[in-house]
Amino acid sequence: MRYLPKSERIRKEMLATLGVPSMEELFGCIPEKARQKGPLNLPRALSEPEILEYFQERAAENSGGMLRLLGAGVYNHFRPVLVDALLSRGEFFTAYTPYQAEIAQGTLQSIFEFQTLMCQLTEQEVANASMYDGSTALPESVAMALRITGRRRVLVGRSVHPEYRQVLGTYTRRQDVEVVELPVGRDGRLHREALRGALNDKTAAVAVQSPNFFGCLEEIPAIAEQAHRHGALLIGVINEGVSLGIVRPPAEADIVAMEGQSFGLPLSYGGPWVGVIASKEKFVRSLPGRLCGQTTDRQGRRGFVLTLATREQHIRRAKATSNICTNQALCALAATIFLCVYGKEGLRKLAEQNLAKAHYLAGELGKLGGVRLPFGAAFFNEFVVRLDADAASVQQRLREKGIIGGVNLTKWYPELKNSLLLCATETAKRADLDRFVAAFKEAMGARD
Amino acid sequence: MSEKIRKAGRHVTQSEALIFETSAAGKHAYSLPPLDVPGVEAAKTLGTEQVRREIEGFPEVSEIEIIRHFTRLSTWNYGVDTGMYPLGSCTMKYNARVNEVVARLEGLATEHPCQPDELSQGCLKILRLLERCLREITGMDAVTLQPAAGAHGELTGVLIIRAYQESKGDPREVILVPDSAHGTNPATAATAGYRVENIKSNRAGRMDLGSLRERMTERVAGLMITNPNTLGIFETDILEIAEVVHHRGGLVYMDGANMNALVGVARPGDFGMDIIHLNLHKTFSTPHGGGGPGAGPVAVKKFLEPFLPVPVLEERPGGTLRWNAERPQSIGRVRAFGGNFGVLVRALAYILANGPDGLLATTRDAVLNANYMRKQLEGAYELPYQSPSLHECVFSDKKQARHGVTTMDIAKRLIDYGFHPYTVAFPLIVQGALMIEPTESESQEELELFIEAMRAIAAEAETEPELVKTAPHTTRVKRLDEVTANRKPILRWKPAPTPEAAD
Structure with a gap:
């Protein structure tokens, strides 16, 4: 096997040193009854060209050549070539969690930079070294709010990504937590009257996404004020990070749960991406996950270490703030490189192009008969259209023309009949639109 | 540089500031094509109150500066590509390059998880084949690929235990965890709403069967066990352990962190395990990436299949694959979309490259390396448990502690010798543990260098303890002040205050 750096002769020599007659004898400690009988029934070993061929064949069985205007929490942005060029350095991608700081300063400094970028983007004071993704950052944020407030009731807008809400349900269902979903108003945003009615002094947190699942911007400052009046925390959820190039960040939120996929991570049929939790300094000891901190060595030189580990499972075990062990360091590095490439000016220009493309598309579609934009609220690069026709049939006809026509919302919102969620990023050319x-x-x- | 250090020498490393400190107004690295649709005025479209001001302190740097910045940072790291990385329990094996290539293929990396199943058959076939391989390797009946990491797989597994027990009428209250377990086990059980009770290890370094019998009552939902355990020792009573737990209506969850010792040799499904998670970033060679991303698939026995997270992959008549979310007994989703697909692709590439023979040879070489290393270091370091080792071996610093040298000191001194340290001070049941896992990826030559270094450090601990206690001596930074980092946390960069602002 080409990955194994030993010859048969060396194996024999090593076994002789051990005084063990055969490889099988190395496993003598495993009871006979627990052993495997016979070889594994798996495909035979493939050579490198065969491996490439297998995956190229599978790649050809997907959506190749189709025009896709899909968002729904996953955004097709251009990935500058620098991202993969740098991620491919073995010193980054073949290293592990930087427990031994002296020979992991590269990873540690890049995490410190990531934490800083996330704070700057979200206008929060602290950010962790990353979570698995946005959908798990939400229940971890909710757990954090429960710890901080000592309350057990959480309000979640139905305008939060449906799969995020499902994940939250999985995490909370077997705990003593009351999760109340709030309806969507006519303008496509959180129903503010419903929020008023549902908020009480037992409420730990309100979770609101902006831009929300329909692309609409929520009124974060006003919602924060409402929540704070009852001593509840506001959790600001962000799916589309590029929006932060132009859209006001949820500075008033107490916790931000974000997906960073937009920052240089490929769609990759669902991941790996990078989740972020950012918050206020006063809540730092309630944060889940790794944190990187600046310090000095014996000679006073600046260096970085993992810190505040007493929150974590390897120290606190059953009393940890979360069971999360590692983060998504390499994905966080991708995001860091992406944000350095775009920088202060580029991220704004990128966001402006997204805004322009989506509004062009919305404008053109809106001119068609039988197509309406049902929601009046401002949107970023994603929006809903409501059709006077059966949306599934329209999607089918589009597919015959090589187009994937958005996401049909009835799957998650039975009340939104014949409605499609469409997204246009900077990668959509006018000719495509x-x-x-x-x-x-x-x-x-x-x-018909 | 001492002559006894053969593997490492000094070389220049470049200094590098934080990216924010190299930033200057007007520099940039991005390029965007000209906008080909009418521009939109943000303030008008979104409302002035929704438009953000300039991002204070955000980087402004050029392309060459970004390349140099991250290249320099990378040279301050140590990876498997650099040399032996014997971090116990982490299985730091070679990350094949072909895996990186296939995960980035056009048609895989470009696929959107919301596109129709009919237009994702290639992705779904990959997942299907990986499921099949993992079922075969674990001896289980059904697999979910959704969990994003090992600890996430643990949570999925314990939620399945809970759902199963609830279906029997009572979720029960307790999860049993051996005292040698990873911290994620008790943390996971607590996250799933269980109380944790510890089971003691016996003098052989295995779970104490008597202690398990006492604790295993009808209040106990299940046992989480790592096998081989964190001492690298196979739980030889595993069949009896499973029987004791099952007899009282509990389930056995196996933490698969150490599957690199078993692939092709023994299958958890054959020795009584009900649920297992796998760390694809350990046993199946997907890169650790400086701490993620990973993937933590969970495999279960047939009777637990209804509880797996939604959606599950199904084959329709005619052979097309589709996601099915209509599963009333499911624990629900544990993550949006189908999982860390890019990681799953890499793991399948690894399995295909090896085939059944390669996987078995891999397991054997991993165990051979660990035992060879153990034999050569036995005299120099205290071996607290005499039971046979599989893929890793745990020593203690008892001999060196007499000279005031701890496992942490030895670990730091290993850096001077050109190695990444082993896992320090874990498992907790060993005072001053040195947990060493060479993996199959080390040649005999590299292993000999490691052994030589460890012996030299043991000698230094006796003759020059200060040298070891103040190590590392050759790194960019000396030992870092973790106490101050904890007490006065600085968790982000901030611009230096301008003179006016400082007034």
Whole structure:
């Protein structure tokens, strides 16, 4: 096997040194009844060209050549070539968690930079070294709010990503936590009257996403004020990080739970991406996950270490703030490189292009007969269209023309009939958008 | 540099500030094509109250500066590519490059998780084949690939225990965990709403069967066990352990962190385990990435399949694959979308490259290396448990402690010798533990250098303890002040206050 650096002769010599007659004897401690009978029934070993061929064949069985305007929590942004060029350095990707700080300063400093970037973007005071993804950052944020407030009731807008809410349900269902979902108002945002009604002095937190699942911007400062009046914390959820290039960050939130996929991570059919939890300094000891801190060595030189570990499972065991062990360091590094490439000016320009593309698409679609934009609230790069036709049939006709026509919302929102969620990022060319609109018109026209 | 240090020498490392400190207004590295649709005025479209001001302190740097910045930082790191990385329980094995190539293929890395299943058959076939391979390797009947990491797989597993017990009428209150377990085990049980009770290890370094019998009551939902355990010792009573737990209606959850000792040799499904998670970033060679991303698939026996997270992959008549979320007994979703697909692709590439023979040879070489290292170091370091080792071996610093030298000191001194340290002070049941896992990826030559270094450090501990206690001596930074880092946390960079602001 080409990954194993030993010859048969060396193996024999090593076994002889051990005084063990055969490889099988090394496993003598495993009771006979617990041993495996016979070889594993797996495909035979493949050579490198065969491996490439297998995966290339699978890649050809996907959506190749289709025009896709999909968002829904996962955004197709251009990935500068610098990201993979630097991630491919073995010193980064073949290292582990920087427990031994003296020979992990590269990883540690990049995490410190990541934490700083996340604070700057979200206008929060502290950010952790990352979580698995946005969907698990939400229940971890809720757990944090429960610890801080000592309360057991959580309000979550239905305009928060449906799969995030499902994950929250999984994490909280078997705990003594009351999760109340708040309806969506007519303008596509959190129903503020419903929030008023549901808030009480037992409420630990209100979780609101902005831009929300429908692309609409929520009124974070006002919602924060409402929550704070009852002593509840506000959890600001962010799916589309690029929005922060232009959209006001949830500075008033007490905790921010974010997905960082937009920052240089490929769609990759669901991950790996990077979750972020940012918060206020006063809550730092309630944060889950790794934290990197600045310190000095014996000679006074600046260096970085993992710190405040007494929150964590390897020290606190059953009393830890979370069971999370590692973070998503390499994905956090990708995000850090991406944000350095775009920088202060570039991230804003990038966000402006997203805004322009989505509004162009929305404007053109809105001119078609039988297509409405049901929500009046301002949106970033994603929006909902409501059709006077069966949305699934329209999607089917679009597919025949090589177009994946958005995400059908009835799967998650039965009340939103014939509604599609569409997204246009900077990667969508005008010609693509025009082709999409023309095909859409035809698909609508063919309705019966 | 001492002549006895053969593996490492000095070389220049570049100094490098924080990216924020190299930033200057007007520099940039991005390039965007000209906007080909009408521009939109943000304040008008979003409302002025929704538009952010400039991001204070955000980087402004050029492309070459970014390349140099991160290249320099990378040279301050140590990876498996640099040399032996014997971090016990982490299985720091070679990360094959072909895995990186296939995970980045156009048509895989570019696929959106919300695209229709019919247009994702390639991705789904990959997942299906990986599921099949993992079922075979573990001897289990069903697999979920959704969990994003080992601890996430643990949570999934314990929630399955809970759902199963609830289906029998009572979730029960307690999860049993041996005192040698990883910290994630008790933390996970607590996250799933259970109280944790510890089971003592016996003098052989294995779970004490008598103690288990006493604790295993009808209040106990299940046992979490690592096998081989964190001492690298196979739980020889595993069949009896499973029987004791099952007899009282409990389930056995196996933490698969140490599966690198068992692949092709023994299958958890054959020795009574009900649930197991795998760390694909350990046993199946996906890169650790400086601490993630990983993946923690969970495999279960047939009777637990209804409780797996949604959605599950299903084959329809005709052979097409699709996701099915209609599963009334499921614990629900543990993560949005289908899992860390890019990591799953790499793991499958590893399994395909090895085939059944390669996987078995891998397991054997890993155990051979660990035992060879143990034999060569037995005299120099105290071996607290005499039971046979599988893929790793735990020593203690008892001999060196007499000279005031601790496991941490020895670990730091190993850096001077050109190695990444082993795992320090874990498992907790060994005073001053040195937990060493060479993996199969080390040649005999590299292993000999490591052994030589460890012996030299043991000698130094006797003759020049100060040299060891003040190590490392050759790194960019000396030992760092963790106490101050904890007491006065500085967790982000801030711009230096301007003179006016400081007034």
